[in-house]
Structures are given as structure tokens and as C-alpha cells.
Amino acid sequence: MLQVDRLVKRFGTVGAVNDVSFEVPEGSFFTLLGPSGCGKTTILRCIAGLERPEGGRIAIAGEEVFSPSRFVPPERRPIAMVFQSYAIWPHMTVFENAAFPLRYGRNRCHPKELRRRVESMLERVGLAEMSHRWATQLSGGQQQRLALARALLCEPKLLLLDEPLSNLDAKLRASLRNELKTFQRAFGVTAIYVTHDQSEALALSDHIAVLDRGRIQQIGTPRELYRHPANAFVAHFIGDATLIPGELQSDGKGIMTPLGRFETLGPTQAHAGSVLVCFRPESVRVSTQPPTQDIALPNTFSGIARSVDFLGDHLEVAVEAQSWRLKAHVPNSLPIQEGQELTLMVPQEGVIVVPSETDYSEEATPSQRVLNSR
Amino acid sequence: MIEKDEATLRAEQPVAQSRWTLVLSQGVPWAAWGWRAGLYLLFALLVLPPMAFVVWTSLKQGQAFSLAAYRDIFQSSEWPKLWQNTLVFALGSTAVAAGLGLLMAWLVERTDSLGRSGAYAAVFAGVAIPGMIRVIGWILLLAPKTGVVNLALSHWLGPGAPSVNVESMGGMILVEGLFWAPMAFLLLSGPIRHLDQGLEEAAITAGAARWRVHLLITWRLLAPSILSVMVLTFIRAIQGFEVPLFLGVPGNVPVIASSIYIGLQEAFVPDYATASAYGVLMLAFLFLVLGLYAYVTRHASRYQTVVGKGFRYQPTSLGRGRWIGGAVLWAIAVVQLLPALYMILASFLKTASIAQVGDSLTWANYQALLQFPGIVQSLVNSLIIGLLTATAAVLLALAVSWAMRWYGVHGLSSLVNLPLVFPGVVMSLAMLVMALRLPISLYGTIWIFVVAYLATFTPYALRYTQPALLQIHPELEEVARTGGVGQGVILTRLLLPLLRRALMGAWIFIFLISIRELAVASLLYTAHTQVIATQLLDMWVNGNLNVLSAFGTVITALGVGVGLLMWRLGGRGVQV
Ligand SMILES: Nc1ncnc2c1ncn2[C@@H]1O[C@H](COP(=O)(O)OP(=O)(O)OP(=O)(O)O)[C@@H](O)[C@H]1O
Numbered sequence: 001m002l003q004v005d006r007l008v009k010r011f012g013t014v015g016a017v018n019d020v021s022f023e024v025p026e027g028s029f030f031t032l033l034g035p036s037g038c039g040k041t042t043i044l045r046c047i048a049g050l051e052r053p054e055g056g057r058i059a060i061a062g063e064e065v066f067s068p069s070r071f072v073p074p075e076r077r078p079i080a081m082v083f084q085s086y087a088i089w090p091h092m093t094v095f096e097n098a099a100f101p102l103r104y105g106r107n108r109c110h111p112k113e114l115r116r117r118v119e120s121m122l123e124r125v126g127l128a129e130m131s132h133r134w135a136t137q138l139s140g141g142q143q144q145r146l147a148l149a150r151a152l153l154c155e156p157k158l159l160l161l162d163e164p165l166s167n168l169d170a171k172l173r174a175s176l177r178n179e180l181k182t183f184q185r186a187f188g189v190t191a192i193y194v195t196h197d198q199s200e201a202l203a204l205s206d207h208i209a210v211l212d213r214g215r216i217q218q219i220g221t222p223r224e225l226y227r228h229p230a231n232a233f234v235a236h237f238i239g240d241a242t243l244i245p246g247e248l249q250s251d252g253k254g255i256m257t258p259l260g261r262f263e264t265l266g267p268t269q270a271h272a273g274s275v276l277v278c279f280r281p282e283s284v285r286v287s288t289q290p291p292t293q294d295i296a297l298p299n300t301f302s303g304i305a306r307s308v309d310f311l312g313d314h315l316e317v318a319v320e321a322q323s324w325r326l327k328a329h330v331p332n333s334l335p336i337q338e339g340q341e342l343t344l345m346v347p348q349e350g351v352i353v354v355p356s357e358t359d360y361s362e363e364a365t366p367s368q369r370v371l372n373s374r
Numbered sequence: 375m376i377e378k379d380e381a382t383l384r385a386e387q388p389v390a391q392s393r394w395t396l397v398l399s400q401g402v403p404w405a406a407w408g409w410r411a412g413l414y415l416l417f418a419l420l421v422l423p424p425m426a427f428v429v430w431t432s433l434k435q436g437q438a439f440s441l442a443a444y445r446d447i448f449q450s451s452e453w454p455k456l457w458q459n460t461l462v463f464a465l466g467s468t469a470v471a472a473g474l475g476l477l478m479a480w481l482v483e484r485t486d487s488l489g490r491s492g493a494y495a496a497v498f499a500g501v502a503i504p505g506m507i508r509v510i511g512w513i514l515l516l517a518p519k520t521g522v523v524n525l526a527l528s529h530w531l532g533p534g535a536p537s538v539n540v541e542s543m544g545g546m547i548l549v550e551g552l553f554w555a556p557m558a559f560l561l562l563s564g565p566i567r568h569l570d571q572g573l574e575e576a577a578i579t580a581g582a583a584r585w586r587v588h589l590l591i592t593w594r595l596l597a598p599s600i601l602s603v604m605v606l607t608f609i610r611a612i613q614g615f616e617v618p619l620f621l622g623v624p625g626n627v628p629v630i631a632s633s634i635y636i637g638l639q640e641a642f643v644p645d646y647a648t649a650s651a652y653g654v655l656m657l658a659f660l661f662l663v664l665g666l667y668a669y670v671t672r673h674a675s676r677y678q679t680v681v682g683k684g685f686r687y688q689p690t691s692l693g694r695g696r697w698i699g700g701a702v703l704w705a706i707a708v709v710q711l712l713p714a715l716y717m718i719l720a721s722f723l724k725t726a727s728i729a730q731v732g733d734s735l736t737w738a739n740y741q742a743l744l745q746f747p748g749i750v751q752s753l754v755n756s757l758i759i760g761l762l763t764a765t766a767a768v769l770l771a772l773a774v775s776w777a778m779r780w781y782g783v784h785g786l787s788s789l790v791n792l793p794l795v796f797p798g799v800v801m802s803l804a805m806l807v808m809a810l811r812l813p814i815s816l817y818g819t820i821w822i823f824v825v826a827y828l829a830t831f832t833p834y835a836l837r838y839t840q841p842a843l844l845q846i847h848p849e850l851e852e853v854a855r856t857g858g859v860g861q862g863v864i865l866t867r868l869l870l871p872l873l874r875r876a877l878m879g880a881w882i883f884i885f886l887i888s889i890r891e892l893a894v895a896s897l898l899y900t901a902h903t904q905v906i907a908t909q910l911l912d913m914w915v916n917g918n919l920n921v922l923s924a925f926g927t928v929i930t931a932l933g934v935g936v937g938l939l940m941w942r943l944g945g946r947g948v949q950v
């Protein structure tokens with residue numbers, strides 16, 4: 001449905017998007033995820049035609065809409081966009097706002113047909129009773145639904161959403177998140193969603209592209225990204241992760257780190273030499289037994305509990321192991337005190353090996369060698 | 375979709391290059407070039423030829439070019455006097471306007487003074503009552519022999535009574551200063567209101583004496599705003615025409631602006647070279663002032679922290695002084711209104727003297743006015759010129775701000791704003807010498823007024839359209855574009871409705887100032903193309919003051935009506 005190929009966009013000398021490529025299959029929900037300023041909005045605006053890229057190729061539904069020799073303006077691309085500000089026109093009623101694209105847009109229709117379609121759409125998003133109110137009299141959540149209704153009435157092949165939930169409070173955000181997903185499924189529309197909120201991305205998406213500084217770090221399903229992050233940035237941006245540098249040993253299975261030897265089930269042959277050992281807080285097993293001589297066992301090390309937070313169903317323990325800080329989730333039945341010495345073990349299936357790319361070496365300076373504090 | 379070549383595609387669609395302004399870094403679309411070139415050309419044609427013609431005329435002696443006109447001016451015996459008068463007049467009125475404006479702003483914004491509405495009444499009077507009417511009102515009140523106040527004084531106190539003469543340098547300074555005091559008030563009340571109280575309190579808690587805090591912090595922080603208001607008033611006073619003409623000429627206090635007009639009016643054969651040379655000297659001086667100002671304020675952004683958050687200042691309690699403050703504010707308002715009020719009264723009297731007030735009030739002046747030759751024609755002309763000018767200026771300003779938004783045509787605004795430097799009478803002269811040399815006959819038609827007013831007033835319309843357009847979030851347009859809506863529909867269905875208030879405000883303001891403009895009209899009219907301002911001038915030169923008052927009353931009523939309309943639109947008409 002959408003192909004983006006080696007997209008490049010600069011503002012002056014600043015490269016906002018560098019060599020970004022991805023493909024989105026029809027009917028799926030695709031998310032661009034990354035920290036603030038990484039170029040998510042810029043990519044979305046390039047797809048919409050609101051920015052003209054410096055290079056690359058974009059095709060929507062098999063039709064090339066941008067290439068170095070071709071530029072299709074936004075009004076002739078089969079898209080609709082929901083903006084972060086919602087962009088509800090304040091001088092019109094709810095009905096007029098929703099009807100505007102059908103009156104003057106790409107897919108116009110007969111006035112009678114228009115009334116029927118707009119009314120049924122407002123019905124579906126729960127705004128039917130307020131269709132004659134001024135748009136400015138809507139609450140934030142209602143405005144968001146109006147923006148969505150207006151976009152869906154354009155009958156886009158591609159729906160572009162730029163952080164549509166970021167202006168809402170946490171509760172509303174969670175409920176509208178589900179609604180959004182339901183609408184997308186019901187209309188069968190392909191959606192490109194932009195967010196910097198990883199939990200939103202994980203909950204909504206079929207596929208996620210993780211971006212940093214204008215480059216794609218990894219593309220995959222939420223599960224893939226969580227379980228097999230391609231690099232330290234992804235590991236660290238999606239969920240909590242502890243990353244410890246080490247050297248891959250010649251047996252191809254063990255990694256020597258300052259905390260001892262780690263072994264993994266996952267593939268390591270792709271890497272060589274310096275790597276990072278990565279594990280998630282829920283993979284860490286904690287025991288209050290004092291360390292024995294068995295400490296020489298692989299995947300096992302000792303540490304001191306620095307803080308213990310009660311999070312209901314589990315405890316979150318911040319552990320200091322040598323100079324490293326890491327998090328562990330442990331059953332709430334375990335009686336752990338701050339300052340207590342602990343033995344920690346990460347099972348082989350919980351150990352992920354990622355390349356230690358120099359890009360992120362600055363984050364691995366001794367002062368903050370732990371990458372799990374986001 | 376069929377493959378098209380790049381050029382046609384670009385011609386069809388100028389591209390949004392960035393979110394706020396569309397920087398044309400590369401691949402400039404043809405449409406953008408079209409807009410750019412068209413608007414530059416239009417404004418260059420509107421603004422530059424008058425300037426070029428006035429310079430050219432000043433250098434032309436018969437067939438040859440020479441600097442003789444300038445040499446004659448510098449060698450003439452009046453030149454030092456003229457120059458000195460102009461400066462004293464401008465500096466004096468600047469002091470009066472800035473002083474009164476500051477006093478009003480301080481009373482309104484930072485004290486618990488009563489009667490703050492008086493300040494706004496003064497502002498309203500300043501906007502709605504044409505300057506010319508106020509000057510004539512002052513003459514009716516305070517002319518040396520005939521002014522009603524002086525008549526009353528000698529009536530009650532006998533022959534040796536003291537008299538007040540408004541036709542003097544002092545009178546001119548006061549009247550011109552009163553003209554600009556409301557503007558100074560408006561421009562200063564913002565900075566004074568936003569002055570962060572914390573900055574002052576920090577100093578007071580640090581143990582500094584209150585007066586020292588005021589001196590070192592408050593005034594230091596306000597200084598840039600005060601300076602800019604003073605520069606603006608100074609330029610306005612140098613450009614001033616009504617006061618020098620109506621008060622300075624009878625009082626024998628010539629300044630450059632009035633002598634350009636009088637020189638051309640009184641001479642048997644008009645000496646355009648000398649008049650133009652005066653005009654060029656004025657323009658050069660004003661550019662110099664603006665350049666100096668820009669140089670002095672080049673670090674102005676350092677003071678931007680001054681405009682603090684929305685903390686409302688705890689007003690200084692004046693105690694008993696609250697009443698005095700209120701009285702001062704209302705006194706200023708009354709002084710603004712007084713001349714027009716007296717003119718209304720005089721329009722119902724048989725003679726200019728108030729002695730007959732008891733006798734009878736009469737409509738005779740209004741009947742005489744109706745029979746006065748050319749009066750109706752001048753009203754019609756003014757209305758037509760006002761309609762055309764206001765409409766065209768608003769459309770031009772809209773096109774300019776639209777082009778700036780979509781195509782990043784930024785240099786255009788300095789070109790559009792150039793006429794702000796022109797004194798009205800110099801603009802008038804420039805248009806005249808240009809029209810006399812053009813092959814098409816502009817002189818003697820109302821179109822010459824429209825062209826001159828358009829050049830002069832479009833910058834004011836821009837002050838409405840540009841901020842209004844900036845306030846419209848670009849996403850409001852972009853969401854329509856992604857929905858497939860074309861630019862024409864976006865302009866007519868989205869932008870125009872959202873801009874409606876600003877456009878109406880601009881239209882009314884331009885209409886108001888163009889139907890009463892005197893300086894720009896002063897050299898452009900003929901017997902067949904009178905406008906109300908020049909008609910009033912003619913009546914003043916050779917007419918009956920009571921009929922003149924009736925005409926003035928009609929004009930004032932018109933101005934107040936339009937002013938009220940503007941006030942209801944949110945008081946935006948007070949931009950200067
Ligand atoms: N119009 C512009 N002119 C110059 N630089 C820009 C412009 N728009 C974006 N940028 C720069 O491009 C980079 C990417 O911006 P973009 O808006 O795409 O980020 P984002 O990922 O959407 O961030 P956020 O989550 O904060 O919205 C940023 O460094 C930004 O400063």
C-alpha cells in the first residue's frame with residue numbers, strides 16, 4: 001500500500017530524515033516510534049506531500065507520488081491526515097467540519113448522499129447529537145473523534161495520524177486508543193501512526209519502525225522488537241533493558257562481561273568481538289540466599305538492593321552490581337530490604353545479544369553505564 | 375496517472391516546504407515566482423516612481439540637471455529658521471505626546487486611579503475626530519483676536535486682558551502633542567502592563583530604596599519602549615501637516631512641510647524644483663532618523679525578558695490621589711473632545727462669537743452648506759475614493775501577507791512599508807510631479823487620489839492582515855489540503871471567514887483615514903475633483919467660519935459613526 005524508499009529530507013543543513021525506507025502492507029497499522037525530534041512528523045508530512053523531500057521515492061497504492069522527477073501535491077494523494085492539534089475549523093459547526101471534504105475535496109458527492117454519509121459517520125463516532133454545535137464547543141476527546149470522522153469521510157487509502165492522542169489526559173488516551181484501533185479495523189484502512197509513546201505503539205501496531213536521529217533503527221512487530229531488539233537504542237527505547245558490554249567468546253555461545261560469563265540461546269553468530277548483553281527486568285531471577293561459591297556459574301552474579309518499589313502485583317528492585325545499576329521484577333512475596341545482598345540469575349532464554357554500535361557508546365560512559373533508566 | 379514533466383507539475387503545485395513559511399530552498403515552483411514577481415512589480419510601481427520623480431524634479435533646472443535648487447535653499451535667509459522651527463516643533467510635540475501618554479499609561483495600568491475609561495475616551499476621540507477638525511476647533515476657541523475664549527476674556531476683564539494665542543509655536547506643540555498622546559498611551563500601556571513585577575520586587579527585597587528601584591530598574595527597562603514611541607511621534611510630527619498649515623501659517627511659524635505647500639500655492643508659477651528639493655531633504659532626514667534608531671536599538675532583543683508572564687501588577691495605591699488621577703485622565707479626554715464640541719456648537723450660531731448664544735440657535739449654516747457650490751460633489755468624491763482605496767488596500771494587503779505565508783516573500787514588506795516614511799505633503803507632491811509627466815491623464819481625476827492613498831495606506835492594512843494570518847495555525851489549511859481541497863476553496867471557505875474580522879477592521883480603518891486625509895490630497899485636487907478635506911481647506915481660506923463649522927460637524931459625525939463601528943469590531947482601529 002505504501003512504499004517509502006531511501007527518503008531524505010533536510011532543513012537547511014540539518015538532516016531531519018536520512019535514508020529511510022519501509023513498506024506498509026494494505027490494511028495494517030504501522031507506527032513510527034521515536035524520541036522527540038527524530039523526524040517522525042517530517043516523514044509523515046513527506047508522505048502527505050506537505051513537505052518536498054530532497055531525495056528518495058514514495059508510492060501510495062502502487063502510484064508513485066514522489067520521486068526526483070515527480071511530485072503529486074497533497075490534494076491529489078489518496079490520503080487523509082489527523083493532526084496533533086486536530087485542526088478543527090472554528091468557524092464551522094461539527095456537521096460542516098465533517099462534511100467539508102465531501103463538499104470540496106477529492107471525493108465529492110451529491111448533497112443528499114452527503115448528508116446521509118456524514119450523519120452516519122457522526123453516529124459511529126458518537127457525535128450525532130452535537131452535529132449542530134459549534135466545533136469549538138467540543139471537548140478534547142470529542143474534537144479528536146471529529147478529526148477522525150472528517151479524515152475517514154475522505155475515504156482515504158492511507159490514513160496518517162500525527163500523535164492524535166498526545167493532547168489528552170491519560171485515561172481518555174487509553175480509551176480512545178482502543179476506539180482508534182476498532183475504527184481502523186472496521187474501515188479496513190491502512191494507517192500510519194506517529195507517536196513517541198512506546199506503550200501506545202506496542203498496543204496499537206501491527207508493525208513498528210523505531211527511529212532515531214532521522215534513521216530507522218529497526219522495523220518489526222511489537223513482539224519482535226521487544227524480544228529481539230536489533231541494537232541498544234531499540235532495546236532501551238522499547239521497554240526497560242539492562243545493557244552490559246562484553247566480549248564474545250570463541251565458543252560462540254558465551255560472552256565475558258564484568259559481571260561474569262553470560263550464555264544465551266539466541267543467535268550470536270552475526271556478531272563478533274565486542275557486544276552488549278541485554279536483559280529485561282522480568283527475566284531477572286532474584287534470590288535472597290547469600291552467594292555461594294557457585295557464583296562462578298554462568299548468568300549469575302551478586303548485587304545489592306538499592307531501592308524496592310511496591311508496584312502491586314510485583315516488586316521493582318533497583319540493584320547495584322559492581323558499578324552497574326539494573327532493574328529486576330520479583331514476586332511481591334519476596335521479603336527484600338534495601339541494602340540487602342542478593343544473588344541474581346538471568347536464564348539463557350532471557351539473554352539477548354546486541355551489537356555494541358559505536359553510535360551509542362557515549363551513553364555507555366562509566367557514569368551512566370546503565371541504559372535502563374529512561 | 376500520466377507522467378508529466380517536472381515544470382508543469384511544479385506550475386500546478388507550489389509545495390509547502392516547511393511548517394510556517396515555505397522556504398524556497400530549491401526547486402522553486404513557478405507559481406511562487408509568479409506571485410513574487412507580480413507583487414514586487416506592483417508595489418515597485420506604486421512606491422518607487424513617486425520617489426524617483428520627486429528626486430528627479432529636484433535636480434531639474436529647465437533642460438539641464440543641477441543642484442541649484444538645493445543651493446538656493448541652503449543660501450536662503452529662511453532656511454535656518456525653517457529648519458529650527460521644524461525641529462523645535464517636532465521635539466516639543468514628541469515631549470508632550472510621550473509625557474502625556476506615559477502619564478496616562480501609568481495611571482491606567484499601575485495605579486488604582488479612578489476614571490480609567492477617560493483614557494479610552496481620549497483614544498476614541500483621537501481616532502474618530504479628524505485632526506483637521508480639531509485644529510479648526512482650537513482656532514475657533516483660541517485664535518488671538520477672534521477666538522471665543524479670548525473674546526470672553528476681554529469681554530469680562532476689559533481691554534488689557536491677557537489672551538491665549540494658539541497660533542504660535544507653543545500652541546502648535548500642544549495641539550500636535552495632543553494628537554499623538556493617545557497613540558503613545560496605547561503603545562506604552564502594553565510594556566508597562568507586562569513589566570514583570572518580580573524584577574522590581576527582587577530589587578526591593580535586596581534592600582534598594584524605592585525611588586532608586588524606579589530609576590534603575592523600571593525606567594531602565596521601559597526605556598526602549600519609550601524611545602521607540604518617541605521616535606515614532608517625532609517622525610509623525612515632522613510629517614505633520616494640518617497643525618503647521620492652520621496654526622503655523624497665520625502665526626508666522628513656518629516649518630518645512632507647510633512651506634512646501636505654501637510655496638507652491640502662492641507662487642504665480644509653481645517652482646516644483648524647490649518644493650521637490652525640500653521634499654527630498656525631508657525624506658533624507660527621516661531615513662537618517664530611522665537608520666539611527668535601528669542602529670541604537672540593534673541589541674533591543676536583550677530587553678525581551680522584560681515582557682514577563684501574565685502576572686498582574688499590584689496597583690500602586692494613590693489614596694486621595696485616586697480622584698486626582700481620574701480628574702487628570704478625564705481632563706485629557708475633555709481637551710481632546712473640546713474643539714469638536716465647540717465646533718458643533720458654532721455650527722448652530724449666527725456668528726463666530728459666543729455672545730449670541732442666548733439669542734438663537736439656527737439651522738441656517740446647514741442650509742447654507744447645502745447650497746455651497748461643490749459640497750455634495752466633494753462628499754461623493756470622498757466616499758467613492760474611500761470605498762475604492764479601502765477595498766484595494768485590503769486586497770493588496772491580503773495578497774502580500776498570503777504571499778509571505780505561502781511563498782516566503784519576505785523582502786516585500788519593506789517595500790510596502792516604504793511610504794510610511796513619506797510626509798503626506800511630499801507624497802502629494804511626488805504624485806503630482808509624476809502625474810504631470812505621465813502620458814495618461816491622471817491629474818484632474820479621482821484616480822490620482824486612489825493611487826496616492828493606496829501607496830500611503832496599504833502599510834496600515836498590512837498591520838491587520840499579517841498578524842491575523844499568522845494566528846491561523848497552518849494545520850487548519852494543511853488538513854484541508856490532505857483532504858483534497860484546492861487552494862481556491864481554502865482561501866474563500868477557510869481563510870477569508872477566519873480573517874473576516876481583521877479584514878473588516880482594516881477596511882473600515884482605511885476608509886476612515888482616506889476620507890479625511892488632507893496632506894496627501896492637498897496638491898492633487900482640482901476644482902472638479904474636490905474631496906471633503908480640500909473643500910474644508912478652501913472654505914477655511916475664504917469662507918464663513920460658521921458654515922465651515924457645519925461642514926466640520928457633518929464630517930465629525932461621519933468619523934464618529936465609522937469609529938463606533940470600528941470600536942464594536944474590537945477596538946482594533948486604534949493602530950497607528
Ligand atoms: N520547518 C522546519 N525547519 C527547520 N527544521 C525543522 C522544521 N521542521 C522540523 N525541523 C527539524 O527536523 C527534525 C525533525 O522534526 P520532526 O518534527 O519531524 O520531529 P518529531 O519526531 O515529529 O518530533 P516530536 O515528537 O517532538 O513531534 C527536528 O530536529 C526539527 O528541529
Ligand SMILES: [Mg+2]
Pocket residue numbers: 040041042
Ligand atoms: Mg512531531
